[in-house]
Amino acid sequence: xxxxxxxxxxxxxxxxxxxxxxxxxxxxxxxxxxxxxxxxxxxxxxxxxxxxxxxxxxxxxxxxxxxxxxxxxxxxxxxxxxxxxxxxxxxxxxxxxxxxxxxxxxxxxxxxxxxxxxxxxxxxxxxxxxxxxxxxxxxxxxxxxxxxxxxxxxxxxxxxxxxxxxxxxxxxxxxxxxxxxxxxxxxxxxxxxxxxxxxxxxxxxxxxxxxxxxxxxxxxxxxxx
Amino acid sequence: xxxxxxxxxxxxxxxxxxxxxxxxxxxxxxxxxxxxxxxxxxxxxxxxxxxxxxxxxxxxxxxxxxxxxxxxxxxxxxxxxxxxxxxxxxxxxxxxxxxxxxxxxxxxxxxxxxxxxxxxxxxxxxxxxxxxxxxxxxxxxxxxxxxxxxxxxxxxxxxxxxxxxxxxxxxxxxxxxxxxxxxxxxxxxxxxxxxxxxxxxxxxxxxxxxxxxxxxxxxxxxxxxxxxxxxxxxxxxxxxxxxxxxxxxxxxxxxxxxxxxxxxxxxxxxxxxxxxxxxxxxxxxxxxxxxxxxxxxxxxxxxxxxxxxxxxxxxxxxxxxxxxxxxxxxxxxxxxxxxxxxxxxxxxxxxxxxxxxxxxxxxxxxxxxxxxxxxxxxxxxxxxxxxxxxxxxxxxxxxxxxxxxxxxxxxxxxx
Numbered sequence: 001x002x003x004x005x006x007x008x009x010x011x012x013x014x015x016x017x018x019x020x021x022x023x024x025x026x027x028x029x030x031x032x033x034x035x036x037x038x039x040x041x042x043x044x045x046x047x048x049x050x051x052x053x054x055x056x057x058x059x060x061x062x063x064x065x066x067x068x069x070x071x072x073x074x075x076x077x078x079x080x081x082x083x084x085x086x087x088x089x090x091x092x093x094x095x096x097x098x099x100x101x102x103x104x105x106x107x108x109x110x111x112x113x114x115x116x117x118x119x120x121x122x123x124x125x126x127x128x129x130x131x132x133x134x135x136x137x138x139x140x141x142x143x144x145x146x147x148x149x150x151x152x153x154x155x156x157x158x159x160x161x162x163x164x165x166x167x168x169x170x171x172x173x174x175x176x177x178x179x180x181x182x183x184x185x186x187x188x189x190x191x192x193x194x195x196x197x198x199x200x201x202x203x204x205x206x207x208x209x210x211x212x213x214x215x216x217x218x219x220x221x222x223x224x225x
Numbered sequence: 226x227x228x229x230x231x232x233x234x235x236x237x238x239x240x241x242x243x244x245x246x247x248x249x250x251x252x253x254x255x256x257x258x259x260x261x262x263x264x265x266x267x268x269x270x271x272x273x274x275x276x277x278x279x280x281x282x283x284x285x286x287x288x289x290x291x292x293x294x295x296x297x298x299x300x301x302x303x304x305x306x307x308x309x310x311x312x313x314x315x316x317x318x319x320x321x322x323x324x325x326x327x328x329x330x331x332x333x334x335x336x337x338x339x340x341x342x343x344x345x346x347x348x349x350x351x352x353x354x355x356x357x358x359x360x361x362x363x364x365x366x367x368x369x370x371x372x373x374x375x376x377x378x379x380x381x382x383x384x385x386x387x388x389x390x391x392x393x394x395x396x397x398x399x400x401x402x403x404x405x406x407x408x409x410x411x412x413x414x415x416x417x418x419x420x421x422x423x424x425x426x427x428x429x430x431x432x433x434x435x436x437x438x439x440x441x442x443x444x445x446x447x448x449x450x451x452x453x454x455x456x457x458x459x460x461x462x463x464x465x466x467x468x469x470x471x472x473x474x475x476x477x478x479x480x481x482x483x484x485x486x487x488x489x490x491x492x493x494x495x496x497x498x499x500x501x502x503x504x505x506x507x508x509x510x511x512x513x514x515x516x517x518x519x520x521x522x523x524x525x526x527x528x529x530x531x532x533x534x535x536x537x538x539x540x541x542x543x544x545x546x547x548x549x550x551x552x553x554x555x556x557x558x559x560x561x562x563x564x565x566x567x568x569x570x571x572x573x574x575x576x577x578x579x580x581x582x583x584x585x586x587x588x589x590x591x592x593x594x595x596x597x598x599x600x601x602x603x604x605x606x607x608x609x610x611x612x613x614x615x616x617x618x619x620x621x622x623x624x625x626x627x628x629x630x631x632x633x634x635x636x637x638x639x640x
Contacts, residue, residue, distance in 0.1 A: 054547060054634045074631070075551045081634075082549020093544045093638065097244050110549040154548070 002028040002051065002162070002193070007060035007070075008216075009046050021046040021216045023060060028195065030161060033188045035196040035204035038213035045166070047213065048197040052085050052164045053077045065161075082110050086155025090167035092147045094139040100126070100150045101135040107157040125153040129183060145176025152183055162193045169203055181206060237558050241565065247534055251563075252570035255614050258524070259574025260581075262516045262610045267582055267600040269512035273505045275422075275598030280501055282423025282431075284360045284457070288464060289427065289492040290471070291453045297485040299476075308479050308488045309450045312443070315353075318456065321474045324467050326459040329353035330451035332442050333428065338435065339406040340393050347389065348428055349407060349435045351442020357384075359455050361421060362431060368401045368416025375415075375438040381445070383412035386432040390417045405435075410445060412437065422595050427453075427492070464495045516610075524614055528621030535559060535625040542629045543637025552630040559626035560619070567618045571611035578602060 008022025021043040028034055038044045049055035050062065053069060056077070062070040069080055086107075087093075094103045104125055108118045126132045129149040139147050148168060155163055165184070169177035185206065188194050196207060204210055205224075212220040241248050292308040315330045332351040337344055356362070357370035362384070364370055375382050383405055385393075394400040400414045423430050442448055458464050468491055473483045481488040542555055582600045585593075629637065 049635045052547075054638075075553065078546060078549050078551040081547060087547055089638075093540075093547070095541060095544060106545070107548045110545075110551075110554070158549075 001030055001063075001065060002026070003061075003063040004050075005061040005063070007050060007057045007062060009043075009050060009055070010058045019216055021050070022057075024216075024218055026211070026218065026221075028193065030193055031188075031191050033194045033206075033208040034211060035198060035207035035209070036211045036213060037198060037201070037204050038219075039199060042213040043216035044197045044199075044213050046216075048164055048166055048195070051162075051195060052087060053080045078110075082107055083158055084160050084162060086157070086160045086163045088148065088151050088155050088163065088165040088168045090170040092139065092144075092151050092171075094147060094150060094154075096139055099136050099138055100131060100142065103139070103150055104153045104157055107154060111158050113158075121157065122153075125156055128156070129153045143176070144172050145179055148172060148176065148180050149183065152180065156187075160192075162195065163187060164195050164197070166197045167200070168196065168198075169200070170198075177203075234561065237561055238565070241562055248562075248566055251534060251566050251618075252573070255567055255570030255618060256574040256577060258519065258522070258614050259571050259607075259611050260577040262519045263575065263578035263602055263607050264581060264600070265516055265519060266512060266606050267578065267602050268597065269509065270603070271598030271600040272596075273508065273598075275594070275596060276424075276501065276505070278598075279422045279424040279595070280498065281361060282421050283425050284455070284494065286464070286495045286498060287359050287455055287457045288468065288494070289453055289455050291490055292450075292479075293487055293490045295481045295485050295488045297482040297488075299480055299482045299485070302480065304485075306481075308481060310452075310454055310479075310489075311450055312439070312448075314475065314479070315451070315454055317474060317478060318454070318471065322467060322470050324459055324462040324470075325456045327355040327359045328454070328456040329356035329359060330439055331356070331453040331455060332439065332448040332450075333452045334442065334446050336408045336435075336446070338389065338393070339409070340404070343393060345389075345392060347435060348433070349437060349442070350428075351437055351439040351446075351448060353439055356436070356455065359457055360431060362436070363419045363421075364416035365419050367399055368414075370416055371436060371438045376440050379440045379444050380438060381410065381412045381441055382415045382438065383407065384416045384418065384436040385414060386418050386430075386434050387420055388432045389435055407435070407437070408446070425494075425497075464493055468493065524617035524621075528617055532621055532625050535622060535629055539629055539632070539637045542632065543634050543639075546630075546632075546634040546637065555630035556626055559622060559629070563619055563622040563626075564615075567615035571615050574614075575602075575607050575611060578607065 004024055004026040006023040006025055008024070009020045011018045011020055024047070036044050036047055046055070050057050053064070053072070057070050060070065061068060064080065064084065069077065072080065095106070098106070101122055104122045105118050108121060113121075123132070126135055129152055131146060131149055131153070134142060134146060139150070142150065163184075168184070169180055172180065181203070184194055194207070196203060198204055208225070209223045210220065211218060290310075292310045295304045295306045295308060298304055310330070312330060315328060318325055319328055329352050334349045334351070336347060336349040338347050339345070352371065354371050354373055354376060362370060364384070368384075370384055371382065374380070385400065385405065390400050393405060394403065400417055403414050404411045405414055406412070418431060420432070428434065458467050472486065472489065475489060476483040476485065545555060546552070579602055582602055586599045
């Protein structure tokens with residue numbers, strides 16, 4: 001369970017302090033499918049960074065599974081990211097020199113999982129995303145849709161509860177986008193907490209709950225069907 | 226924990242293998258720097274040694290002198306008179322100037338050497354036994370130089386240079402005891418000169434000359450005057466002081482003013498030795514400077530590559546940290562990586578230098594070795610060079626690696 005309590009993020013730009021986010025109070029329960037929507041500059045990227053423990057809030061409390069992570073050190077945050085959050089980025093962010101297999105394996109290496117278990121899990125995940133035959137390919141040898149599917153497999157590597165996706169279909173054609181969306185629907189059905197950050201209304205329409213941000217604050221928060 | 230650490234290291238190495246070009250470029254910087262500094266110093270040192278050795282080919286610290294023309298009037302006599310040295314001059318010097326050590330006159334004749342139909346016109350000099358020591362004329366095995374008995378008995382014996390030996394005698398045979406005709410007069414060969422490298426001379430190189438006892442030369446070919454006198458100061462005696470004395474002593478006897486420095490010409494090779502000494506002092510300073518500069522350039526190159534490569538990999542770092550790599554792990558990976566690169570690069574540099582030096586020492590290059598000497602790698606220098614470069618690279622990699630590992634993944638991913 002995610003619980004933000006009066007979270008805000010400020011950036012110092014020279015002499016001016018810019019309030020990028022907040023204060024925001026928000027709770028997301030396990031298994032929810034949430035889309036965070038907003039125009040650029042509305043603070044949705046900052047929101048995603050804080051939710052994913054990539055960045056620390058300036059003020060406020062963040063409880064992740066009842067653990068206050070807002071004051072964690074970089075090392076502790078790295079562990080949280082490793083075990084509890086899976087990321088899917090708009091620009092894939094795969095290691096270009098590593099194969100699909102190795103990219104999926106990476107989070108497990110950091111989690112100190114044994115070789116046998118890693119092999120088993122990677123094969124399983126590649127099967128789920130339908131790319132078993134691409135295991136030894138480098139990202140450059142894969143299509144955009146395939147790359148994003150590898151990224152999804154990687155996000156699932158340590159079996160995290162939360163999947164954070166930042167414009168996951170932004171760089172894909174509609175067919176590949178649909179495939180990715182399909183994968184996400186499946187993950188949602190499996191009980192994962194899904195959070196999309198996007199400005200694409202079409203993508204957001206698949207989510208169950210919509211959070212609209214404007215100027216760093218929550219403008220609307222409603223459930224749809 | 227240990228097993229896991231080992232796995233991590235093999236993972237790091239696996240990552241490096243995938244970025245071969247970058248690793249190769251970094252490595253080549255260190256290899257090049259290490260190799261060039263080691264080679265520079267190895268060749269510089271061998272060149273110095275070879276030059277010193279070649280310098281002493283004609284003799285160590287000897288003075289060659291001969292008669293010339295007066296430039297000052299003396300006791301009513303006008304300037305411009307010729308001064309000639311005679312054999313008595315030698316005994317005069319011996320008696321009046323005790324600081325002189327080895328001493329020998331040199332009478333030069335142009336003769337025809339022959340064995341049967343084989344003939345050659347050649348320089349022949351008549352000398353004292355001490356001449357061998359003055360000029361570093363050492364006999365090959367089984368031979369000897371002219372001795373006092375040869376002098377006393379005016380023996381018709383001859384000491385020959387290596388070229389002469391090769392010209393008249395078969396390569397394997399020992400010429401000692403064989404007869405060589407000088408202007409049709411039989412001389413017995415008593416020794417063949419050991420090969421030596423000689424980079425200065427006033428007639429021709431010693432390997433092309435034949436040497437006979439002075440007394441024999443005088444009696445057989447006639448020698449009213451001696452062409453030159455060669456001497457060497459006793460150990461620890463100032464050569465300039467002796468030269469001063471010579472002008473005074475010879476001036477009285479041969480009739481010229483003692484201030485008339487031009488009446489007798491002198492070639493003092495100690496001056497040359499001193500010059501060479503200072504020259505090489507400068508040369509070594511230059512080499513040292515060159516080495517240090519090369520090291521700095523190499524260090525900057527290495528630092529640059531490390532710095533740039535880590536900056537360029539910010540995105541990679543961002544991905545890794547986003548996926549859960551701890552800052553310490555990132556730092557560890559980068560430092561280990563630079564250590565491996567430095568180590569291999571430095572080792573390759575030392576190896577490359579060693580290879581070139583070894584190739585250079587091969588017998589095929591004897592001709593070049595005469596001038597440049599045989600380069601030898603100074604292991605201490607090699608070690609220092611490799612260490613300095615490695616530390617530079619390490620230090621240069623450290624701060625960007627630490628910054629990168631401390632960067633928020635958000636910022637790192639922006640690159």
